Amino acid sequence: MAAVSRDGTDGWLGASWSAPRPPRPRPSPVPRPQWRTLLQLRRNALSTWGEPAYRELVLAGPFLGRQSLLLNEPAAIKQVLVDKAAAYGRTAATLRILHPMIGDGLFLAEGEAWRFQRRTAAPAFAPKSLGLVATIAARRTAAALDRLAKEGRRIVDLLALFQELALEIAGEALFSQALEPFTRRLRAQLDRYGTRLARPSPLDLALPRGWPSPEELLRRRMGRAWFALVAEIVAERRARGIEAPRDLFDALASARDPETGRGFSERELLDQIATFLIAGHETTALALFWSSYLLGLAPEIQEAVAAEARRSELSPEAAPRAALPVARAVVQEALRLYPPAFTIVREAREPDEVAGHRLAPGDLVVVAPWVLHRHERLWAEPDRFDPRRFLPGAPPVDRFAYLPFGVGPRVCIGAQFALVEASVVLAVLLARHRLELVGPKRVLPVAVVTTHPDRRPAFRLGPRG
Ligand code: HEM
16 A cells, blocks of 8 residues: 555555546526426526536526526626625525425524524534534444445445435534434425425516415425424434534524524424435435445545545544545545535625626625536636545645535535545445446436436445455
Protein backbone atom coordinates (compact mmCIF):
# COMPACT_ATOMS: atom_id res chain seq x y z
CA MET A 1 0.00 0.00 0.00
CA ALA A 2 1.26 3.54 -0.71
CA ALA A 3 2.51 5.56 2.26
CA VAL A 4 -0.24 7.68 3.85
CA SER A 5 0.31 11.29 2.85
CA ARG A 6 -0.15 14.35 5.02
CA ASP A 7 -3.70 14.88 3.82
CA GLY A 8 -4.48 11.30 4.86
CA THR A 9 -5.45 10.23 1.35
CA ASP A 10 -2.47 8.11 0.23
CA GLY A 11 -1.39 10.85 -2.14
CA TRP A 12 -4.57 10.13 -4.03
CA LEU A 13 -4.99 13.79 -4.94
CA GLY A 14 -2.08 13.51 -7.36
CA ALA A 15 -2.96 10.02 -8.63
CA SER A 16 -2.86 9.79 -12.39
CA TRP A 17 -5.74 7.40 -13.09
CA SER A 18 -8.38 8.70 -15.40
CA ALA A 19 -11.64 9.27 -13.57
CA PRO A 20 -14.69 7.71 -15.23
CA ARG A 21 -17.58 9.55 -16.82
CA PRO A 22 -20.94 8.07 -15.81
CA PRO A 23 -23.26 7.29 -18.74
CA ARG A 24 -24.48 10.69 -19.85
CA PRO A 25 -27.30 11.05 -17.40
CA ARG A 26 -28.94 14.18 -18.74
CA PRO A 27 -32.29 13.19 -20.24
CA SER A 28 -32.52 14.65 -23.73
CA PRO A 29 -34.21 18.01 -23.70
CA VAL A 30 -37.54 18.24 -25.45
CA PRO A 31 -38.69 21.12 -27.68
CA ARG A 32 -40.18 23.80 -25.53
CA PRO A 33 -43.68 25.07 -26.11
CA GLN A 34 -44.81 26.04 -22.65
CA TRP A 35 -47.37 23.27 -22.28
CA ARG A 36 -44.61 20.70 -22.95
CA THR A 37 -42.48 22.29 -20.26
CA LEU A 38 -45.38 22.01 -17.82
CA LEU A 39 -45.77 18.31 -18.63
CA GLN A 40 -42.04 17.72 -18.35
CA LEU A 41 -41.94 19.42 -14.96
CA ARG A 42 -44.41 16.78 -13.87
CA ARG A 43 -42.43 13.87 -15.31
CA ASN A 44 -38.83 14.94 -14.88
CA ALA A 45 -37.75 18.53 -14.33
CA LEU A 46 -34.21 17.76 -15.52
CA SER A 47 -35.41 17.43 -19.09
CA THR A 48 -36.70 20.99 -19.17
CA TRP A 49 -33.19 22.45 -19.47
CA GLY A 50 -31.62 22.46 -22.93
CA GLU A 51 -27.93 22.88 -23.75
CA PRO A 52 -27.86 26.74 -23.38
CA ALA A 53 -28.66 26.32 -19.68
CA TYR A 54 -25.27 24.63 -19.23
CA ARG A 55 -23.44 27.35 -21.20
CA GLU A 56 -25.12 30.67 -20.35
CA LEU A 57 -24.79 32.49 -17.03
CA VAL A 58 -28.35 33.84 -17.04
CA LEU A 59 -31.41 32.70 -19.01
CA ALA A 60 -34.59 34.76 -18.89
CA GLY A 61 -37.99 33.78 -20.22
CA PRO A 62 -41.72 34.02 -19.59
CA PHE A 63 -43.39 31.44 -17.37
CA LEU A 64 -47.17 31.49 -17.00
CA GLY A 65 -47.40 35.24 -17.26
CA ARG A 66 -44.41 35.93 -15.06
CA GLN A 67 -40.76 36.39 -15.76
CA SER A 68 -38.45 33.54 -14.78
CA LEU A 69 -34.67 33.75 -14.46
CA LEU A 70 -32.34 30.76 -14.39
CA LEU A 71 -29.20 31.94 -12.62
CA ASN A 72 -25.75 30.39 -13.01
CA GLU A 73 -23.93 33.64 -12.32
CA PRO A 74 -22.23 33.35 -8.89
CA ALA A 75 -22.62 37.07 -8.04
CA ALA A 76 -26.32 37.07 -8.99
CA ILE A 77 -26.92 33.90 -6.97
CA LYS A 78 -25.27 35.56 -3.97
CA GLN A 79 -27.52 38.60 -4.41
CA VAL A 80 -30.73 36.54 -4.34
CA LEU A 81 -29.90 33.85 -1.80
CA VAL A 82 -27.63 35.79 0.56
CA ASP A 83 -27.52 39.58 0.29
CA LYS A 84 -31.21 40.18 -0.39
CA ALA A 85 -32.57 36.87 0.92
CA ALA A 86 -35.39 38.64 2.79
CA ALA A 87 -36.72 40.07 -0.49
CA TYR A 88 -37.38 36.57 -1.88
CA GLY A 89 -39.62 33.80 -0.56
CA ARG A 90 -40.90 30.32 -1.31
CA THR A 91 -43.28 30.04 -4.25
CA ALA A 92 -46.99 29.25 -4.16
CA ALA A 93 -46.26 25.96 -5.98
CA THR A 94 -43.69 24.92 -3.34
CA LEU A 95 -46.27 25.59 -0.64
CA ARG A 96 -48.97 23.66 -2.49
CA ILE A 97 -46.74 20.62 -2.84
CA LEU A 98 -44.98 20.57 0.52
CA HIS A 99 -47.33 22.21 3.03
CA PRO A 100 -49.68 19.20 3.34
CA MET A 101 -46.70 17.06 4.43
CA ILE A 102 -44.52 19.45 6.48
CA GLY A 103 -46.92 22.23 7.50
CA ASP A 104 -45.37 25.41 8.85
CA GLY A 105 -42.17 23.70 10.04
CA LEU A 106 -38.71 25.15 9.54
CA PHE A 107 -38.56 24.55 5.78
CA LEU A 108 -41.64 26.59 4.90
CA ALA A 109 -41.80 29.09 7.78
CA GLU A 110 -40.95 32.71 7.04
CA GLY A 111 -40.11 35.92 8.91
CA GLU A 112 -40.05 36.00 12.69
CA ALA A 113 -41.58 32.50 13.02
CA TRP A 114 -38.72 31.08 10.92
CA ARG A 115 -36.04 32.93 12.95
CA PHE A 116 -37.41 31.54 16.21
CA GLN A 117 -37.58 27.99 14.84
CA ARG A 118 -34.10 28.14 13.36
CA ARG A 119 -32.60 29.41 16.65
CA THR A 120 -34.42 26.67 18.56
CA ALA A 121 -33.24 23.84 16.31
CA ALA A 122 -29.66 25.06 15.75
CA PRO A 123 -28.02 23.58 18.90
CA ALA A 124 -29.01 20.05 17.82
CA PHE A 125 -26.92 20.55 14.67
CA ALA A 126 -23.89 22.20 16.30
CA PRO A 127 -20.47 20.68 15.47
CA LYS A 128 -20.29 18.99 18.86
CA SER A 129 -23.24 16.76 17.94
CA LEU A 130 -21.49 15.34 14.87
CA GLY A 131 -19.46 12.75 16.82
CA LEU A 132 -22.73 11.25 18.00
CA VAL A 133 -24.09 11.23 14.43
CA ALA A 134 -20.95 9.36 13.28
CA THR A 135 -21.22 6.81 16.08
CA ILE A 136 -24.90 6.16 15.42
CA ALA A 137 -24.30 5.91 11.66
CA ALA A 138 -21.46 3.41 12.13
CA ARG A 139 -23.45 1.23 14.56
CA ARG A 140 -26.65 1.27 12.55
CA THR A 141 -24.85 0.49 9.27
CA ALA A 142 -22.96 -2.41 10.82
CA ALA A 143 -26.23 -3.76 12.24
CA ALA A 144 -28.00 -3.46 8.86
CA LEU A 145 -25.14 -5.31 7.13
CA ASP A 146 -25.19 -8.00 9.83
CA ARG A 147 -28.91 -8.46 9.19
CA LEU A 148 -28.33 -8.88 5.44
CA ALA A 149 -25.53 -11.38 6.10
CA LYS A 150 -27.73 -13.36 8.48
CA GLU A 151 -30.49 -13.50 5.87
CA GLY A 152 -27.88 -14.59 3.30
CA ARG A 153 -28.79 -11.67 1.04
CA ARG A 154 -26.06 -10.63 -1.35
CA ILE A 155 -28.14 -8.92 -4.07
CA VAL A 156 -29.60 -5.80 -2.59
CA ASP A 157 -31.80 -2.80 -3.43
CA LEU A 158 -29.40 -0.26 -1.96
CA LEU A 159 -31.81 2.66 -2.26
CA ALA A 160 -34.33 0.88 0.00
CA LEU A 161 -31.54 -0.03 2.42
CA PHE A 162 -30.30 3.57 2.59
CA GLN A 163 -33.81 4.98 3.01
CA GLU A 164 -34.44 2.77 6.04
CA LEU A 165 -30.97 3.33 7.44
CA ALA A 166 -31.14 7.11 7.08
CA LEU A 167 -34.52 7.12 8.80
CA GLU A 168 -33.16 5.04 11.68
CA ILE A 169 -30.12 7.30 12.03
CA ALA A 170 -32.20 10.51 11.99
CA GLY A 171 -34.66 9.00 14.50
CA GLU A 172 -31.95 8.05 16.95
CA ALA A 173 -29.78 11.16 16.53
CA LEU A 174 -32.56 13.76 16.60
CA PHE A 175 -35.32 12.15 18.67
CA SER A 176 -33.45 9.45 20.65
CA GLN A 177 -36.01 7.11 19.21
CA ALA A 178 -35.91 3.73 17.50
CA LEU A 179 -38.17 4.33 14.49
CA GLU A 180 -38.19 0.68 13.35
CA PRO A 181 -41.81 0.08 14.46
CA PHE A 182 -42.83 2.96 12.16
CA THR A 183 -40.35 2.59 9.29
CA ARG A 184 -42.51 0.50 6.99
CA ARG A 185 -45.55 2.79 7.29
CA LEU A 186 -43.43 5.93 7.05
CA ARG A 187 -41.75 4.73 3.88
CA ALA A 188 -45.02 3.50 2.35
CA GLN A 189 -46.64 6.90 2.83
CA LEU A 190 -43.61 8.80 1.54
CA ASP A 191 -43.28 6.54 -1.50
CA ARG A 192 -46.94 7.04 -2.34
CA TYR A 193 -46.58 10.77 -1.99
CA GLY A 194 -43.31 10.84 -3.97
CA THR A 195 -44.51 8.78 -6.92
CA ARG A 196 -47.92 10.43 -7.32
CA LEU A 197 -48.89 13.46 -5.31
CA ALA A 198 -45.58 15.31 -5.24
CA ARG A 199 -45.65 15.84 -9.01
CA PRO A 200 -46.52 19.46 -9.80
CA SER A 201 -49.65 19.84 -11.94
CA PRO A 202 -50.07 22.78 -14.34
CA LEU A 203 -52.61 24.28 -11.92
CA ASP A 204 -50.16 23.96 -9.00
CA LEU A 205 -47.82 26.13 -11.02
CA ALA A 206 -50.33 28.54 -12.51
CA LEU A 207 -52.82 29.40 -9.76
CA PRO A 208 -52.21 32.45 -7.63
CA ARG A 209 -51.25 32.07 -3.96
CA GLY A 210 -54.12 31.01 -1.74
CA TRP A 211 -56.14 29.23 -4.45
CA PRO A 212 -56.12 25.48 -3.80
CA SER A 213 -55.43 23.28 -6.83
CA PRO A 214 -57.35 19.96 -7.15
CA GLU A 215 -54.11 18.06 -6.41
CA GLU A 216 -53.63 20.10 -3.28
CA LEU A 217 -56.92 18.79 -1.96
CA LEU A 218 -55.72 15.20 -2.55
CA ARG A 219 -52.44 16.04 -0.85
CA ARG A 220 -54.26 17.45 2.15
CA ARG A 221 -56.20 14.21 2.49
CA MET A 222 -52.97 12.24 2.39
CA GLY A 223 -51.45 14.81 4.79
CA ARG A 224 -54.07 13.94 7.41
CA ALA A 225 -53.03 10.26 7.39
CA TRP A 226 -49.37 11.29 7.42
CA PHE A 227 -49.78 13.62 10.41
CA ALA A 228 -51.71 10.92 12.28
CA LEU A 229 -48.61 8.73 11.92
CA VAL A 230 -46.29 11.55 13.01
CA ALA A 231 -48.53 12.07 16.07
CA GLU A 232 -48.14 8.36 16.94
CA ILE A 233 -44.36 8.74 16.81
CA VAL A 234 -44.47 11.80 19.06
CA ALA A 235 -46.82 10.04 21.50
CA GLU A 236 -44.42 7.11 21.73
CA ARG A 237 -41.45 9.43 22.29
CA ARG A 238 -43.31 11.27 25.06
CA ALA A 239 -44.56 8.11 26.74
CA ARG A 240 -41.04 6.74 27.02
CA GLY A 241 -39.46 9.99 28.19
CA ILE A 242 -35.74 10.24 27.66
CA GLU A 243 -32.88 10.76 30.08
CA ALA A 244 -30.16 13.23 29.07
CA PRO A 245 -28.61 14.11 26.64
CA ARG A 246 -31.07 16.70 25.45
CA ASP A 247 -31.97 16.14 21.80
CA LEU A 248 -33.81 18.03 19.04
CA PHE A 249 -37.17 16.78 20.31
CA ASP A 250 -36.50 18.20 23.79
CA ALA A 251 -35.35 21.50 22.30
CA LEU A 252 -38.50 21.83 20.20
CA ALA A 253 -40.89 20.65 22.91
CA SER A 254 -39.53 23.06 25.53
CA ALA A 255 -38.84 26.08 23.26
CA ARG A 256 -40.27 29.40 24.45
CA ASP A 257 -40.29 32.56 22.38
CA PRO A 258 -38.21 35.04 24.44
CA GLU A 259 -40.60 37.91 23.67
CA THR A 260 -43.99 36.26 24.10
CA GLY A 261 -43.03 33.30 26.32
CA ARG A 262 -45.09 31.15 23.98
CA GLY A 263 -44.05 27.60 22.97
CA PHE A 264 -45.08 25.58 19.93
CA SER A 265 -48.70 24.41 19.85
CA GLU A 266 -49.17 20.65 19.41
CA ARG A 267 -49.83 21.13 15.70
CA GLU A 268 -46.73 23.32 15.28
CA LEU A 269 -44.62 20.71 17.04
CA LEU A 270 -45.91 18.01 14.67
CA ASP A 271 -45.05 20.27 11.71
CA GLN A 272 -41.47 20.49 12.97
CA ILE A 273 -41.13 16.76 13.54
CA ALA A 274 -42.61 15.99 10.10
CA THR A 275 -40.18 18.47 8.52
CA PHE A 276 -37.15 16.86 10.14
CA LEU A 277 -38.34 13.32 9.44
CA ILE A 278 -38.69 14.07 5.73
CA ALA A 279 -35.84 16.54 5.16
CA GLY A 280 -33.57 14.53 7.46
CA HIS A 281 -33.49 11.26 5.57
CA GLU A 282 -34.74 11.22 1.97
CA THR A 283 -31.99 13.48 0.59
CA THR A 284 -29.20 11.73 2.51
CA ALA A 285 -30.43 8.32 1.31
CA LEU A 286 -30.28 9.62 -2.28
CA ALA A 287 -26.77 11.00 -1.75
CA LEU A 288 -25.74 7.53 -0.59
CA PHE A 289 -27.49 5.85 -3.49
CA TRP A 290 -25.79 8.05 -6.11
CA SER A 291 -22.42 7.68 -4.37
CA SER A 292 -22.78 3.90 -4.53
CA TYR A 293 -23.91 4.02 -8.14
CA LEU A 294 -20.87 6.09 -9.14
CA LEU A 295 -18.58 3.80 -7.16
CA GLY A 296 -20.18 0.83 -8.92
CA LEU A 297 -18.87 2.36 -12.15
CA ALA A 298 -15.45 3.13 -10.66
CA PRO A 299 -13.84 0.13 -8.90
CA GLU A 300 -10.54 1.98 -8.49
CA ILE A 301 -12.16 4.77 -6.48
CA GLN A 302 -14.06 2.19 -4.46
CA GLU A 303 -10.73 0.66 -3.47
CA ALA A 304 -9.50 4.05 -2.25
CA VAL A 305 -12.60 4.48 -0.04
CA ALA A 306 -12.19 0.95 1.32
CA ALA A 307 -8.47 1.47 2.05
CA GLU A 308 -9.25 4.67 3.94
CA ALA A 309 -12.05 2.95 5.88
CA ARG A 310 -9.71 0.15 6.95
CA ARG A 311 -7.09 2.66 8.09
CA SER A 312 -9.67 4.58 10.14
CA GLU A 313 -10.36 1.56 12.35
CA LEU A 314 -14.10 1.92 12.06
CA SER A 315 -15.89 0.43 15.00
CA PRO A 316 -19.60 0.15 15.65
CA GLU A 317 -19.10 1.49 19.19
CA ALA A 318 -17.24 4.72 18.51
CA ALA A 319 -17.05 7.55 16.03
CA PRO A 320 -14.44 6.92 13.30
CA ARG A 321 -11.08 8.18 14.42
CA ALA A 322 -10.35 10.04 11.22
CA ALA A 323 -12.43 12.45 9.18
CA LEU A 324 -12.67 10.07 6.18
CA PRO A 325 -11.63 12.65 3.56
CA VAL A 326 -11.86 10.23 0.63
CA ALA A 327 -15.36 8.95 1.51
CA ARG A 328 -16.46 12.52 2.10
CA ALA A 329 -15.04 13.65 -1.25
CA VAL A 330 -16.96 10.85 -2.99
CA VAL A 331 -20.19 11.98 -1.32
CA GLN A 332 -19.51 15.63 -2.24
CA GLU A 333 -18.81 14.69 -5.86
CA ALA A 334 -22.00 12.58 -5.96
CA LEU A 335 -23.87 15.61 -4.60
CA ARG A 336 -22.37 17.65 -7.43
CA LEU A 337 -23.36 15.24 -10.20
CA TYR A 338 -26.70 14.21 -8.71
CA PRO A 339 -27.80 16.94 -6.28
CA PRO A 340 -30.86 15.53 -4.46
CA ALA A 341 -32.24 19.10 -4.20
CA PHE A 342 -32.08 19.85 -7.92
CA THR A 343 -33.57 23.35 -7.74
CA ILE A 344 -33.83 26.19 -5.28
CA VAL A 345 -36.70 28.40 -6.42
CA ARG A 346 -37.61 31.81 -5.09
CA GLU A 347 -40.39 34.28 -5.81
CA ALA A 348 -39.54 37.99 -5.72
CA ARG A 349 -41.47 39.75 -2.94
CA GLU A 350 -40.40 43.24 -4.03
CA PRO A 351 -38.97 44.84 -7.19
CA ASP A 352 -35.28 44.10 -7.77
CA GLU A 353 -32.72 44.04 -10.55
CA VAL A 354 -30.71 40.85 -11.00
CA ALA A 355 -27.94 40.39 -13.58
CA GLY A 356 -29.37 43.26 -15.63
CA HIS A 357 -32.97 41.97 -15.51
CA ARG A 358 -35.72 43.92 -13.75
CA LEU A 359 -37.87 41.74 -11.52
CA ALA A 360 -41.40 42.56 -10.35
CA PRO A 361 -43.04 41.01 -7.29
CA GLY A 362 -44.17 37.48 -8.21
CA ASP A 363 -41.36 36.89 -10.73
CA LEU A 364 -39.39 33.68 -10.32
CA VAL A 365 -35.70 33.08 -9.76
CA VAL A 366 -34.41 29.55 -10.24
CA VAL A 367 -31.01 28.43 -8.99
CA ALA A 368 -30.66 24.85 -10.16
CA PRO A 369 -27.81 22.91 -8.54
CA TRP A 370 -28.36 20.27 -11.25
CA VAL A 371 -27.46 22.78 -13.98
CA LEU A 372 -24.98 24.83 -11.96
CA HIS A 373 -22.94 21.76 -10.99
CA ARG A 374 -22.57 20.72 -14.63
CA HIS A 375 -22.02 24.19 -16.04
CA GLU A 376 -19.35 24.35 -18.74
CA ARG A 377 -18.00 27.71 -17.62
CA LEU A 378 -17.83 26.89 -13.92
CA TRP A 379 -16.37 23.36 -13.94
CA ALA A 380 -13.57 21.55 -15.75
CA GLU A 381 -14.96 18.37 -17.37
CA PRO A 382 -18.30 18.84 -15.63
CA ASP A 383 -19.73 15.41 -16.54
CA ARG A 384 -16.75 13.49 -15.18
CA PHE A 385 -16.94 11.73 -11.80
CA ASP A 386 -13.77 12.86 -10.08
CA PRO A 387 -13.88 13.08 -6.27
CA ARG A 388 -10.37 14.55 -6.26
CA ARG A 389 -12.05 17.93 -6.78
CA PHE A 390 -13.08 17.80 -3.12
CA LEU A 391 -10.00 16.32 -1.46
CA PRO A 392 -8.05 18.43 1.03
CA GLY A 393 -5.46 20.35 -0.96
CA ALA A 394 -7.47 20.52 -4.21
CA PRO A 395 -8.08 24.02 -5.62
CA PRO A 396 -11.08 25.44 -3.75
CA VAL A 397 -14.46 25.17 -5.44
CA ASP A 398 -16.31 28.48 -6.05
CA ARG A 399 -18.68 28.95 -3.11
CA PHE A 400 -21.55 29.90 -5.42
CA ALA A 401 -20.96 27.23 -8.08
CA TYR A 402 -21.55 24.32 -5.70
CA LEU A 403 -24.82 24.48 -3.79
CA PRO A 404 -26.09 21.01 -2.87
CA PHE A 405 -27.23 22.45 0.46
CA GLY A 406 -28.14 25.95 -0.74
CA VAL A 407 -26.50 29.04 0.74
CA GLY A 408 -27.42 32.06 2.83
CA PRO A 409 -29.81 32.20 5.79
CA ARG A 410 -31.94 29.31 4.43
CA VAL A 411 -28.91 27.03 3.93
CA CYS A 412 -29.62 23.43 4.94
CA ILE A 413 -29.45 23.14 8.72
CA GLY A 414 -28.50 19.45 8.38
CA ALA A 415 -25.64 19.84 5.86
CA GLN A 416 -22.82 18.71 8.17
CA PHE A 417 -25.07 16.07 9.73
CA ALA A 418 -25.70 14.65 6.23
CA LEU A 419 -22.05 14.76 5.14
CA VAL A 420 -20.82 13.00 8.28
CA GLU A 421 -23.62 10.45 8.15
CA ALA A 422 -23.14 9.64 4.46
CA SER A 423 -19.33 9.39 4.70
CA VAL A 424 -19.53 7.00 7.65
CA VAL A 425 -22.24 4.81 6.10
CA LEU A 426 -20.24 4.56 2.88
CA ALA A 427 -17.00 3.79 4.71
CA VAL A 428 -18.54 1.05 6.87
CA LEU A 429 -20.24 -0.48 3.81
CA LEU A 430 -17.11 -0.46 1.66
CA ALA A 431 -14.82 -1.69 4.42
CA ARG A 432 -16.85 -4.92 4.31
CA HIS A 433 -18.14 -5.21 0.78
CA ARG A 434 -17.19 -4.71 -2.84
CA LEU A 435 -20.12 -3.09 -4.65
CA GLU A 436 -21.01 -4.37 -8.07
CA LEU A 437 -23.91 -3.20 -10.21
CA VAL A 438 -25.99 -6.13 -11.41
CA GLY A 439 -27.49 -5.85 -14.90
CA PRO A 440 -27.47 -2.79 -17.15
CA LYS A 441 -25.25 0.02 -15.90
CA ARG A 442 -27.35 2.90 -17.17
CA VAL A 443 -29.46 4.60 -14.52
CA LEU A 444 -31.02 7.97 -15.28
CA PRO A 445 -31.91 10.64 -12.75
CA VAL A 446 -35.53 11.74 -12.46
CA ALA A 447 -36.30 14.96 -10.62
CA VAL A 448 -39.63 15.32 -8.81
CA VAL A 449 -39.11 17.10 -5.46
CA THR A 450 -35.76 15.23 -5.23
CA THR A 451 -33.40 13.62 -7.76
CA HIS A 452 -34.10 9.91 -7.66
CA PRO A 453 -33.13 7.09 -10.05
CA ASP A 454 -35.47 6.01 -12.86
CA ARG A 455 -35.19 2.43 -11.59
CA ARG A 456 -33.77 0.66 -8.57
CA PRO A 457 -30.70 -1.18 -9.82
CA ALA A 458 -29.61 -4.22 -7.83
CA PHE A 459 -26.13 -4.25 -6.30
CA ARG A 460 -24.15 -7.35 -5.45
CA LEU A 461 -22.40 -6.99 -2.09
CA GLY A 462 -19.29 -9.10 -2.54
CA PRO A 463 -16.80 -9.84 0.25
CA ARG A 464 -13.77 -7.56 0.36
CA GLY A 465 -10.67 -9.65 0.85
C1 HEM B 1 -27.60 15.16 1.34
C2 HEM B 1 -28.55 15.54 2.16
C3 HEM B 1 -29.26 16.87 2.09
C4 HEM B 1 -29.42 17.73 1.05
C5 HEM B 1 -28.90 17.59 -0.38
C6 HEM B 1 -30.18 18.86 1.54
C7 HEM B 1 -30.51 19.98 0.79
C8 HEM B 1 -31.11 21.11 1.29
C9 HEM B 1 -31.25 22.36 0.57
C10 HEM B 1 -30.76 22.65 -0.83
C11 HEM B 1 -31.89 23.23 1.40
C12 HEM B 1 -32.14 24.71 1.15
C13 HEM B 1 -33.39 24.95 0.33
C14 HEM B 1 -33.59 26.40 0.00
O1 HEM B 1 -32.76 27.29 0.21
O2 HEM B 1 -34.65 26.64 -0.54
C15 HEM B 1 -32.19 22.51 2.63
C16 HEM B 1 -32.87 23.04 3.69
C17 HEM B 1 -33.20 22.32 4.83
N1 HEM B 1 -32.73 21.06 5.17
FE1 HEM B 1 -31.53 19.90 4.06
N2 HEM B 1 -30.50 18.63 2.85
C18 HEM B 1 -29.94 17.45 3.23
C19 HEM B 1 -29.99 16.87 4.49
C20 HEM B 1 -30.70 17.35 5.55
C21 HEM B 1 -30.75 16.77 6.86
C22 HEM B 1 -29.95 15.54 7.31
C23 HEM B 1 -31.62 17.53 7.60
C24 HEM B 1 -32.06 17.38 9.04
C25 HEM B 1 -31.70 16.41 9.82
C26 HEM B 1 -32.10 18.59 6.74
C27 HEM B 1 -33.02 19.55 7.10
C28 HEM B 1 -33.27 20.71 6.38
C29 HEM B 1 -34.15 21.78 6.84
C30 HEM B 1 -34.98 21.77 8.12
C31 HEM B 1 -34.09 22.79 5.87
C32 HEM B 1 -34.81 24.14 5.90
C33 HEM B 1 -33.87 25.15 6.53
C34 HEM B 1 -34.41 26.56 6.59
O3 HEM B 1 -35.17 26.95 5.71
O4 HEM B 1 -34.02 27.27 7.52
N3 HEM B 1 -31.51 18.46 5.52
N4 HEM B 1 -31.69 21.23 2.54
